[in-house]
Amino acid sequence: MDLIVVFLIICGLIFFTGGAVGILRFPDFYSRLHPAGKLDTGGGLLILVALALFNLHHFSLSTLLTGFKIILIVVFVFLSSPTAIHGIVDAGVRAGLGPWTKKKD
Amino acid sequence: MRIFGIIVVILTGALLIYAMGDFPSWADPASPAHNHVSPRYIEKSLEQTSVPNLVTAVLADYRGYDTMFETAVIFAAGVVCFFLLRIPRKDEPTVRRYRHTLTGITISVKETREIPPVLEEFERIDTLWTPPDLIIKTCCRILVPFLQLFGLYVIAHGHHSPGGGFQGGVILGASMILLAISHDLRTAIGRMSERVHAILCSVGVFIFAGTGALCLVLGLNFLDYGALARILHVDPVTARSHGILIVEIGVGLAVMTAMIWIYNNISSKGKYDEGL
C-alpha cells in the first residue's frame, strides 16, 4: 500500500516539476498555458489520490469520510482548473495576444 | 517623500527589532502568553460549552462580544459602500443592446426599467459587447449549488472542524459572486435583489445581537447563552452550544450579504447595471 502511495506521489511530483519548468521556460503565453493546464492538474490529481489512499490506512467511518472529501477536491480540481485555464486563454485571445512563432531574423 | 518613508521605516524597524530581543523564542511552550489565560480555555471550554473546536468556543462564547462587533464592522462596511457608491435610480432612458441568439443580430433598445424581462431568444449584451462564455457559464452553473451546500456545511459544522459563520458566509457570498462573474451581474441580482440582501445583512447582525438581548431579558448577563436553557429545554451547557450555533447562523447571513453588497457596489460603480 505504502509503495503505491509513494509511487503515485513521486509521479505527481514529476508532473508538478514538469509543470513548473514548463511555465518557467516556454517562450510565450499560449505554450505556457499547456503545462499549467495539463501538468498541474494531473500532478494535483495524482498526489491527492495517493493521499486519499494513504488516509484509508486506518479504515474507519471518519477516515472514509475524509477520503471522500479528498476525492471531492480531486473532482473539483478536475472540473475547475481547465475552466480557469479556458478563461485565461479566452482572455488572451480577446486581449489580442498573438501566438509565438519562430521568427527568421 | 521616498526618503521620508525610508527614514520612518528604519526608525520603526529599529524600535521593533530592539524590542525583539526580549521576546520569548518562537513556539516556546513556557512563554507567558501560553500560561496565563489560555490554559483555562483549553481545559475547560469543552465541559463548559461542549464545543470541541476551541476557536469557535472562544470566538462565539468567551469573547462573543468582540465577534458581535466584528459582524457589525462588516455590516458597516456594506452600508458604507452602499452609501458612498450607489447612484439612485434615474428614470432617464438608457441604451441597452440585445443579441438574437439564433442569428447573431444585435439590436439596441432604449429602456427605462431597471431590469428587463427575461427573453427566450434575445440575450442581453453589455456595453462592452461581451456575452458570457458558454463553457464558463455551464461549469459555474454546476459549481454554484455545490459551493452553497459547502458553505452551509461549513457554518453548521463549525463546532467540530475549522469553520464557522464567518468562513461559511464568505463562501456563500463567493458563490453569488461567482454567479455574477460567470453569467452577468444582472442574473445574480435577479436571484437576490438589492433590497433583500440589504435587509438580510441587518437581520444577520440582528440575530446575533438579539440573541444577546434575549439572554438579558431572560435574566442573565448579555450574551450569556446559558439563559437560553429555559426556552430550549436543555441543560445550560448544551444551551451554550446551541446558542453558539444560532449566533454563527447570524454571522453567516450577515457576512454573506455584506460580501455580495460590497461586490455589487464596487463592480458596478453603484449603478447595479453591469459588473465585472
Added chain:
Amino acid sequence: MIWQLDLAILTLVVVAAIGAITIKDLLGSAILFGAYSFMMCLLWSIMGAVDVAFTEASVGAGVSTIFFVAAVFRTTRRTKD
C-alpha cells in the same frame, strides 16, 4: 508547527510582498497580492492556526482579490510606481 516548511514559506512571502508593491501595473499587483495571501494561508496552517487559515483562504485569496480586480476594472490599471 513544522519549522522547515515555515522558513521556506516565510521567505517566499517576503518575495511576493516586495513583488506586489513594485510591479508597475495595478492588476498585476492585485494578482500578486492574491499569491501573497495564498502563502499566508499556508503559513498559518503550518503554525496550526486552522481557523485563521480557513478565513484567509476564503477572504484573502478569494474575496479580497475579487474586490481588487473589480476596483481596478472600474478605475484604471495605470500606475507610475
Added chain:
Amino acid sequence: MSQHYPVLLVTVPLLSALLISIVGWLNKRFCFPIAVAALSVAAYSSVGLLFRVLDEKVILYHLGGWAPPWGIAYSVDHLSALVLVVVSVVALLNLIATQKSIEQEFSEKIGAFYTLYVLLVTGLLGIVVTGDVFNLYVLLEITALTSYGLIAMGEDRAPLASLNYVYMGTIGACLYLLGIGYLYISTGSLNMANISSILPGLYDSKVVLAAFIICMVGVCLKMAFFPLHAWLPNAYTYAPSAVSSLVAPLMTKVMIYVMIRLMLTVFTPEFIFSKLALSNTVVWLAVIAIFMGAVLALGARDMKKMLCYVIIAEVGYMVGGAWLGNRAGMTGAILHIANDALMTLCVFLAVGNIVYKVRGYAFEDLKGMFRKMPYTMTGLVAGALSMIGVPPTCGFFSKWYLISGGIQAGQYGFVAALVFSSLINAVLFFRIIEIGYYEPFRADHGHESSPVRMAEAPLTMVVPLLIVAGGLVVMGVYTGDIVTHIIEPIIPPAMGN
C-alpha cells in the same frame, strides 16, 4: 434593570442602528425617530450610570457571564462615566440639531446615514465603557469605518481627504493592535485591570517599553497629535456639516480618553512618570502642537479649516496637560475633554447653521451675519468666548487648571503656549465677529434687498445650539462640583498633589 446600564448603553444603539437600516428600506420617515429614541436611551442610561458610579466607585459588568481575565468585562469608573455622558449628550443634541441639514444633503440615502450615525455613536460609547484592550480595538475600527463613510460624502475634496484618513487611521489602529500584541506576549492577558496587576514585575522589559511607545504612537495618530495631524484638517473641513459637528467634538476627545485610560489604568503612572523620561519630550511636542495649530489657524481662509487647526491646538492642550505628571495638569486635561467637546459642538453647530442658510463657510460669506442670523451668531460668540477662555464660560476653568499644572511642573514653555494660543484664538474669533457685525451684508447671495431681513435657521437647529451655549456657562459655574466629585477620585494618589 439598572445593573444592565453599561451594556444597554451600547447595545440599544446597536440594535436600533440595525432596525434603522431595515426600516430605511421600507419607510424612510421612521429613521429619525428611532435614532432619537435610541440615543435618548443611551443618554438616559449614561446619566443613570454616572449617578451609580458616584455611589459605587467602579461598576463591573461581565459580558457572557465570564469572569474578567477570560471573558470581556465592562468597567465604568468616574472618568468613563463623565466621558459617557458627554458623548451621548453631544450625539443626541447634534442629531436633533442637524436633522434639517441631513434631510437637505442626503435625501436619497437617509436610512444609511442614520445607520452609520448611530453605529458611530455606538462605537464611541463602547470605547469609553470597555475594560478590555482588544475589544477597544474592534470598537475603534467600527468608529473609524463609519466615520470614513460619513466624511467622504461631503463636497469637493471630501473623498480624497477621507481616503487619506483611511490610510492614517488604519496605520494608527494597526499600531495600537501591535502594541496590544506586545502586551499580550509579555503578560498573556487582555483585560486592562489584569494587565496592570501583572505589569509591575515587567517594567524593565524592552517589550513593555516598545508596547507603550507603539500604543501611544497609534493613539496619537488617531487623535491628530501634532506631527501626525496631517489628515485632520481636510477631512473635517470637507465633511458634511452634520458629520463634522459630530466627529469634530467627539473623535479626538474619545481618543484622548483612550490615551488617559491607557496611562492611568494599563500602564500605571509610576511606570510612565518615573521609569520613562519621556514626559518632557511629550510636553514640548504639545507646546509645538499648540503653536503650530494657532499659527496655521491664522493662515486659514475659511471658518471650518480655521476651527480644525484650533482643534489641533486643543489636542495639544490635553496631551500636554496629561503628560505634565501632576494632579492639576491631569485634572485640567480631563475637564478639558468635556469642555472642549461642548464648545467644539457649539461652534460647529453654529457653522452648520450658517452653511445651511448661506451654503458657504468662507469668511466673506459671514458679512452682515449678525443681522441676518442673530441667534446663531450668539451661539457662535458663546463658543468663541469659551474657546478663548473668558471667565464665566467653562473654557476658562480648564485652562486655569492646565496653567497651574504647568507652573507646578515648571514647564513654563507650556504655560506660554497656552497663553499665546488663547491670544491667537481671541484674534481669530474677533476677526469673525468683526466681519459678521460691521461688514455690510453682500447682496450677491440672491437677495438684492439692501436692508437685511432676518433669515434665521429653523427652530430645531437654533434651539439646540442655544442649549449648548447655555450649557457652556452652566458647566463653567459647576466646575468646582465636577472637579471634586468626579475628577478627583480617579486620579491615582501616585500622581502627587
Added chain:
Amino acid sequence: MPDLISSIVDYYNYLIYITLMMIGLYAMIAKKNLVKKIVGMNIFQTAIILFYVSIGAKKGATIPIIQHGHGEGADEITSSVIKAAEYINPLPHVLMLTAIVVAVATLGVALALAIKVYNRYETLEEDEILAQIREK
C-alpha cells in the same frame, strides 16, 4: 551548527513580520498611487496577523480542536483529561479572525473611496490629483 539553526528558528518569524510590516509601511508612505497604498495597507495588516499567529504557535502541540471520534458519546470526551500543553493557544487565533474581518471591511471601504476619487479626478496618482486641485 544546531545552535545557529535553533537561534534562527527562534527569531525568524519575528524578523519576517517586521520586514513585511516595513514593506507595507513604506508602500503606504512613499507610493503615490492610491490603490498601491491600499495594497501596502493590507500587507501591513497581514504582517500584524502574522505576529499574533506566531505568538500562538507552541512546540509539540496540535491544532486547537479537541480530538474525539465523530458521534461518540459526550461522556467519554469529558472524562478524559485535556492538558493545556497539548493544544495550541486558541486566543490569538480568535483575535486574528476578528482582525482579518476588519481588514477586509477596511479594504472594501478603501476601494469604494478610491473609485469615488477616480470618478472625480480621472486618475489615481496622488500628485496628479493635487496638481488638478491646485489648478482650480
Added chain:
Amino acid sequence: MDTFFLCCGLYLSFLMVLSLYRAIFGPTVLDRLIGVNAIGSKTAVLLILIGFLYHRVDMFVDIALAYAMLNFIAILAASRYFQKRKGLFGE
C-alpha cells in the same frame, strides 16, 4: 512516512519559487495569472500534506476544498477583466 511528506512539502515549496518567478517577472499580466494559478494548485496539495504532518487531516480537508474553490473564482475574475477590457498593456 512523515519525513517523506516533509520532503515532498519542501520540494513543492521549491517548485513554488519557480512559479513565483513567472508571477513576478511575467511579461504580461496573463503570465502572472498563470504563475499564480500554478501556485494555487500546489498550495491546495500542500495543505493536505500539512494535515498529514499534523496527523489531523480531517481538519485540513475543508480548508483545501474552500481554497481550491476561491482560487478558481479569483482567477476567473481576473481573466474576466480581459474579456471586458481589451488591451494587455494599459487601457
